[in-house]
Amino acid sequence: MLIDTGQNPTDSRAILAAVRKLTSLPIRFVIDTEPHPDHTTGHFVFSPPAVVIAAEGAAESMRGRERDNPQRLQKLAAVSPEMRDALEGYRFIPPDIEYRQKMTLNVGERTFELMYLKGVHSEADTAVWLPKERVLFSAAGIVVNQINNLRPFVTIPDILAAAKTMKGLNPEHVIPGHGTPGTVKIFEDTERYYALLMDRVGRMVKEGTSLDQIKKDLRMPEYDHWAGKERFPTNVEAAYKAVRGN
Ligand SMILES: [Zn+2]
Numbered sequence: 119m120l121i122d123t124g125q126n127p128t129d130s131r132a133i134l135a136a137v138r139k140l141t142s143l144p145i146r147f148v149i150d151t152e153p154h155p156d157h158t159t160g161h162f163v164f165s166p167p168a169v170v171i172a173a174e175g176a177a178e179s180m181r182g183r184e185r186d187n188p189q190r191l192q193k194l195a196a197v198s199p200e201m202r203d204a205l206e207g208y209r210f211i212p213p214d215i216e217y218r219q220k221m222t223l224n225v226g227e228r229t230f231e232l233m234y235l236k237g238v239h240s241e242a243d244t245a246v247w248l249p250k251e252r253v254l255f256s257a258a259g260i261v262v263n264q265i266n267n268l269r270p271f272v273t274i275p276d277i278l279a280a281a282k283t284m285k286g287l288n289p290e291h292v293i294p295g296h297g298t299p300g301t302v303k304i305f306e307d308t309e310r311y312y313a314l315l316m317d318r319v320g321r322m323v324k325e326g327t328s329l330d331q332i333k334k335d336l337r338m339p340e341y342d343h344w345a346g347k348e349r350f351p352t353n354v355e356a357a358y359k360a361v362r363g364n
Pocket residue numbers: 152154239240258
């Protein structure tokens with residue numbers, strides 16, 4: 119069982135090599151925590167024989183991106199000779215199975231509970247929970263030490279609801295879709311960040327400040343050390359919508 123196929127094809131090859139050091143058994147399933155290329159371009163390294171599983175809407179999202187960016191593979195191959203080599207045999211592989219809301223896989227001694235996370239990052243986000251091991255793969259909607267890109271269909275109430283559900287599982291280890299693995303502190307940090315953001319945006323809205331002005335004036339010095347500052351305006355937009363209840 120493999121959860122996400124690596125950031126890019128060189129990573130996918132490295133993952134396969136690491137698995138081969140552990141076992142000669144086949145990788146039977148790949149679970150996508152989201153359909154974006156930095157999670158799914160490497161499907162071809164594992165599938166077939168692996169069966170690729172994702173939340174409903176993942177294939178459509180993947181196809182849309184291929185259509186919108188037909189030069190993507192050429193650009194990726196041009197990154198380095200290693201990348202070009204790693205792309206050998208590339209094929210576009212959408213998920214074989216799309217589930218709705220929940221799915222449970224029993225593979226060997228392990229149980230994997232897949233949970234659809236609505237409105238947190240992509241069109242089809244999946245958290246994967248191993249109840250016996252208390253390990254949670256929490257996908258990319260909730261990350262720390264970086265500001266996330268909140269697309270127009272992402273809402274802060276949905277992010278907070280997902281954080282609450284995942285925290286409620288009481289995992290021992292939390293492995294987000296990006297960044298360093300951690301604990302439930304990842305969810306607590308996320309809750310604190312959005313609470314402060316909503317509070318500040320809410321005050322400015324009450325004072326009659328426009329969205330454009332809020333984007334110019336709002337400061338979050340507590341998060342100066344977080345990466346991805348260029349994504350902050352998308353966070354302000356989402357907070358503005360949330361505090362106005364639309
Ligand atoms: Zn993504």
